[in-house]
Amino acid sequence: MLMLANITDLLKLKEKKVFFFDLDGTLYLGNNLFEGVPELIDLLKKMNKRLYFLSNNSSKSTSDYLKKLNSFNLNITNENIILSQHPTIAFLKKNNYKNIFLMGTKSLKDEFIQEGFTLTEENPEILVLAFDQELTYERLVKATHFLLNDIPYIATHPDDRCPTENGYIPDAGGIAALLEKTTCKLPRVFGKPNKEMLTFKLEQLELTPKDAVLFGDRLYTDIKMGLNAGVMTCCVLSGETTLEMIKNSQNKPDLIINGIWEFLEAIK
Secondary structure, eight states: OOOOOOHHHHHGGGGOSEEEEEOBTTTEETTEEOTTHHHHHHHHHHTTOEEEEEEOOTTSOHHHHHHHHHHTTOOOOGGGEEETHHHHHHHHHHTTOOEEEEESOHHHHHHHHHTTOEEOSSSOSEEEEOOOTTOOHHHHHHHHHHHHTTOOEEESOOOSEEEETTEEEEOHHHHHHHHHHHHOOOOEEOSTTOTHHHHHHHHHHTOOGGGEEEEESOIIIIIHHHHHHTOEEEEETTSSOOHHHHHTOSOOOSEEESOHHHHHHHHO
């Protein structure tokens, strides 16, 4: 029988040195910050913990994410943010891709341009699928034609849907599923649940997975990534996941709480 974590379980997390937090569904929904988040972040900083904020949501650039998080008075820097476009961009640079058909928002396109890529609608070297909230049918048709001509195809992340204050909306994985129906092709995926989203940072800090804990709301991305990396996992029920989903999943977290506010109440 699945049980929610008790205070004793949560107090043990104070021993961890690194805290990884998913964003959508974990710290906020849309523009609504969950109760106690600023107080929790401030408390962990005073305890000299390393804090990192992760998201597969590639609809925003790194700078836009920074603006959003600091609009909640979290007082963080670029160094605290890890997004799915970061390993995607690293792959493109490593493999010398320059001309890209990017299915993404203007915010993300601006970041790719700043990183030195050329965004094109004609004869791209590769198709990059992100969380495109500005998608048009015309661009879906273009993407389909490129894929049927066997162009290389990658995606920033695999999430099927994104939680909002008004319910779920299609995410990059949902768009990929639509394209698969037409082309029978699936992209190579970066971002969560790939463990490198966590392990590269731990290696930089010269720490081990046992030194870290991950809070997230999705079993197939957040929790699976933590399990793959050997990091302790805590699933919050404030986003996508329910107890019934955990019961039926292979990706079972170490701890379960209703929301991040319960962690704050336990350690303050």
